[in-house]
Amino acid sequence: MEKKLIQQQPADNRRESEVQWERAMENLNRPLIINDLDFTELEDMDDCDPLRVGPARLGLANGAPMAPPPMGYGMPPPPNSLQLPPPPFCKTSSPTRSESPNTKDLRTVKLFWKEAQLQQPSSVLESKGVFWQKVKPVDIDTEKVIQLFETKSAKDVVVKNQGDYTSALRLRPQNDNYDRDCCTIGMGVKKKEDKKHEILVLDTKRSNAINIGLTKLPPPRAIKTAIIKFDSTILNKECLEKILTTMIPSEEEKEKIADAQASNPDLPLGSAEQCLMLLGEVPMLYPRLKLWLFMLDYASTEKEVAEPLMNLKLAMEELEQSRTFQNVMGTLLAVGNILNGAEVKGFQLDFLAKVPEIKDTIYKHSLVYHLCAIVMDKFPDSTDLFSELGAIARCSKVDFDEIQQNLEKLEKDCKSSWDYLKALSICQRQENYSANSGLNKKIGEFLSDCAQRIMTLKVIHRRVINRFRKFLLYMGIPQNAVKDTKINSTCKTIAEFALEYRTCRDKILQQKKRQMDKRERNKTRGKLITENLPGVSVVQPSTRRSSKSDQNSLTAVNGVGSSGGNKQEALNKVLNASSGQEDEGWRSFPGVRLRHRRNFSPNSKLPNWNKFTVGPENDKTINSSLIYHFTSKRFYYV
Incomplete structure (x- = not known):
C-alpha cells in the first residue's frame, strides 16, 4: 500500500498565480502593439544586450585583435609596453589626435571634453558604423575663432568677490523655542465633556481619520453593496484607495465594537464605529479591494509605461535622421579642435551641457551663439534643432528607473490578483453563493488578458532599452560607461542644448532684422515723406515780397x-x-x-x-x- 502511494504523482503545490502565469505565457501570441502604440519595428535581434556580448565576439574584428581600452578610465597599461621603448628618431603619434601647428602656441579657451570611442564592437553595431564617421568636416574661419576665444593675461582678469552669505544666517530667529511656542498656542483650551449619547470605542485620531474619509464617500451601506458587486459607478479608484489606507477594520476593533454594542444595546454606534462594522460584514474585504483596485488602475499604469518607451524609440530615430544635429555637432567639433589645438574625431554627449557656459573673451557671447551663427552661415537650410527633437524633450521629463519599477509592480499585482480571485471563489463555494460565478469568470478572463499584455510590455521594454544602449555605443560612448548612463539625463542634456540653440538662433534672426530695417531707414534719411509717396504734391509757397x-x-x-x-x-x-x-x-x-x-x-x-x-x-x-x-x-x- 505504501509503495502505491509513493508511485502516485506528486500534488501540484504551486500557487494559483504561478499556474495561471505559466499558462498565459504558453498561449502568448500577440504582436508588439499596445493600444494605439505600434512597436512591431522592434526585432528579435534587439533582445541581445550589447553589454553582455562575450569577449570572444568583441575581441576579433576581421581577424585583427581588439584594440586596448582607453587610458582615461582607470585601466593600467599592459606590462610589456614598459619593456619596449620607442625606436630612436621616431615620434609617437596617435591615429585619432594630432596637434595643429597653427594654434598649438596660442592661448585660447580650452574645451574639456571626453573623446568619443570610434572602434565599437562590430557584432553589436553590425554595418551601422559610428555617428562621428557620418559627420562631415566643416570649414570655418580659424583666425576669427582664435580672435574671439583668445585668453587674456592674468593681469587683465578681474576676480569677482563672492557674496557675503553670513547675512543669510542672521535671518534665522534667535529664539530656538519660537516654533515650539507658536505651536503650543491654544493648546490649553479644555474640552467640554458632553453627555454620552452614542457608543465610541475608537480613539480620537482613528475616529477622526475615518470621519474625514466618509465626507468624500457614499453612505456606508452603499459602500458595502458596491464592494460586493464591484460596482464602479459608486466607488472609483480614489475611493478604493481611501478605504484601503484608513478604513479597513482589524479583528481587534471589530471585537471591541461588538462587545460595546452588546453591553449597551440601547445606544447607537458612532459614525466611525458603524462604518467599520458594515465593512467588516463584507467577506474577504481586503482581497476584494485589492483585486478591484488592480482592475481599475491597470489601464492608466499600462499607458504610463508604454508611452515613454515609444517616446524613447522615436527619440533615437530623430537624432539619427536630423541633418541639423549632424551639422551642429560637426561645427562644434571643428571649433573645439581649433581651440584645443588638437584634432579629435568626436566627443561624448555629456559635453553638450558645458557648451552654454563657455563664452568668448570679447563680446561675452556663449559658444552656442557663435556656433549657431556659423551653422546658419554654412547651412542656410538648417532648422532651430529644438523643433526636430520633440521626443527627446518628452523623454527628458521621465524617470525610466521608475518606469521599470512600475512594470515590475504591474506584474506583481497581476499575480496577486490571481490569488485573490481564487480565495474569493473558495469563500463563495463554502457559503454556497453562486450568484457571482459569472462575475468571477469575467474577472479571470480579464486577468489572463492583462498577463499577456504585461508579458508583451516586458518584451518591448527589454528591446527598447537594448536599442538605447546600442545607440549610446553608436554615439561613441565607451562600453564600460554605457551601463552607468541614465536615459533621462542624456535626453535632458540634449534637450537643454537644443533649447539654448533655438534661443540663440532667434536672437541672431532678430538682430539681422533690426539691421535690415536700419539700412532701409538710412536710405530715406533727410528726405521728405512726400518725395517717396506717389501721387502726393506739395503746394509751393508764394513769394515773401509783395509785387512792385x-x-x-x-x-x-x-x-x-x-x-x-x-x-x-x-x-x-x-x-x-x-x-x-x-x-x-x-x-x-x-x-x-x-x-x-x-x-x-x-x-x-x-x-x-x-x-x-x-x-x-x-x-x-x-x-x-x-x-x-x-x-x-x-x-x-x-
Missing part, C-alpha cells in the same frame, strides 16, 4: 508822389488785396502763406469799401474802417 505794384500803391496811400485820384486807386488795390482778390499780396504776410481765408456770410456787417471816397472830409472814416477791419474778432484765418 503793391509797394507803389502803399506809397501812394501814404501821400508820397500821388494826387487825390491816384490815392483812391491805390487804396482800392490794397483793400482788394486784403479781402482776397489778390492772393499774391495777401500771402506775402508771414505765417499765412499756405492758409486759406474763410468766406464770410452775406449777413456780415463789414463795411463796403467801394462806397467810400478818399478825401479830406472822410479821412477819419477811412482810418476807423481800416482799424475795424484788421482788429475785428469776426475776421479769422484758417
Whole structure:
C-alpha cells in the first residue's frame, strides 16, 4: 500500500498565480502593439544586450585583435609596453589626435571634453558604423575663432568677490523655542465633556481619520453593496484607495465594537464605529479591494509605461535622421579642435551641457551663439534643432528607473490578483453563493488578458532599452560607461542644448532684422515723406515780397508822389488785396502763406469799401474802417 502511494504523482503545490502565469505565457501570441502604440519595428535581434556580448565576439574584428581600452578610465597599461621603448628618431603619434601647428602656441579657451570611442564592437553595431564617421568636416574661419576665444593675461582678469552669505544666517530667529511656542498656542483650551449619547470605542485620531474619509464617500451601506458587486459607478479608484489606507477594520476593533454594542444595546454606534462594522460584514474585504483596485488602475499604469518607451524609440530615430544635429555637432567639433589645438574625431554627449557656459573673451557671447551663427552661415537650410527633437524633450521629463519599477509592480499585482480571485471563489463555494460565478469568470478572463499584455510590455521594454544602449555605443560612448548612463539625463542634456540653440538662433534672426530695417531707414534719411509717396504734391509757397505794384500803391496811400485820384486807386488795390482778390499780396504776410481765408456770410456787417471816397472830409472814416477791419474778432484765418 505504501509503495502505491509513493508511485502516485506528486500534488501540484504551486500557487494559483504561478499556474495561471505559466499558462498565459504558453498561449502568448500577440504582436508588439499596445493600444494605439505600434512597436512591431522592434526585432528579435534587439533582445541581445550589447553589454553582455562575450569577449570572444568583441575581441576579433576581421581577424585583427581588439584594440586596448582607453587610458582615461582607470585601466593600467599592459606590462610589456614598459619593456619596449620607442625606436630612436621616431615620434609617437596617435591615429585619432594630432596637434595643429597653427594654434598649438596660442592661448585660447580650452574645451574639456571626453573623446568619443570610434572602434565599437562590430557584432553589436553590425554595418551601422559610428555617428562621428557620418559627420562631415566643416570649414570655418580659424583666425576669427582664435580672435574671439583668445585668453587674456592674468593681469587683465578681474576676480569677482563672492557674496557675503553670513547675512543669510542672521535671518534665522534667535529664539530656538519660537516654533515650539507658536505651536503650543491654544493648546490649553479644555474640552467640554458632553453627555454620552452614542457608543465610541475608537480613539480620537482613528475616529477622526475615518470621519474625514466618509465626507468624500457614499453612505456606508452603499459602500458595502458596491464592494460586493464591484460596482464602479459608486466607488472609483480614489475611493478604493481611501478605504484601503484608513478604513479597513482589524479583528481587534471589530471585537471591541461588538462587545460595546452588546453591553449597551440601547445606544447607537458612532459614525466611525458603524462604518467599520458594515465593512467588516463584507467577506474577504481586503482581497476584494485589492483585486478591484488592480482592475481599475491597470489601464492608466499600462499607458504610463508604454508611452515613454515609444517616446524613447522615436527619440533615437530623430537624432539619427536630423541633418541639423549632424551639422551642429560637426561645427562644434571643428571649433573645439581649433581651440584645443588638437584634432579629435568626436566627443561624448555629456559635453553638450558645458557648451552654454563657455563664452568668448570679447563680446561675452556663449559658444552656442557663435556656433549657431556659423551653422546658419554654412547651412542656410538648417532648422532651430529644438523643433526636430520633440521626443527627446518628452523623454527628458521621465524617470525610466521608475518606469521599470512600475512594470515590475504591474506584474506583481497581476499575480496577486490571481490569488485573490481564487480565495474569493473558495469563500463563495463554502457559503454556497453562486450568484457571482459569472462575475468571477469575467474577472479571470480579464486577468489572463492583462498577463499577456504585461508579458508583451516586458518584451518591448527589454528591446527598447537594448536599442538605447546600442545607440549610446553608436554615439561613441565607451562600453564600460554605457551601463552607468541614465536615459533621462542624456535626453535632458540634449534637450537643454537644443533649447539654448533655438534661443540663440532667434536672437541672431532678430538682430539681422533690426539691421535690415536700419539700412532701409538710412536710405530715406533727410528726405521728405512726400518725395517717396506717389501721387502726393506739395503746394509751393508764394513769394515773401509783395509785387512792385503793391509797394507803389502803399506809397501812394501814404501821400508820397500821388494826387487825390491816384490815392483812391491805390487804396482800392490794397483793400482788394486784403479781402482776397489778390492772393499774391495777401500771402506775402508771414505765417499765412499756405492758409486759406474763410468766406464770410452775406449777413456780415463789414463795411463796403467801394462806397467810400478818399478825401479830406472822410479821412477819419477811412482810418476807423481800416482799424475795424484788421482788429475785428469776426475776421479769422484758417
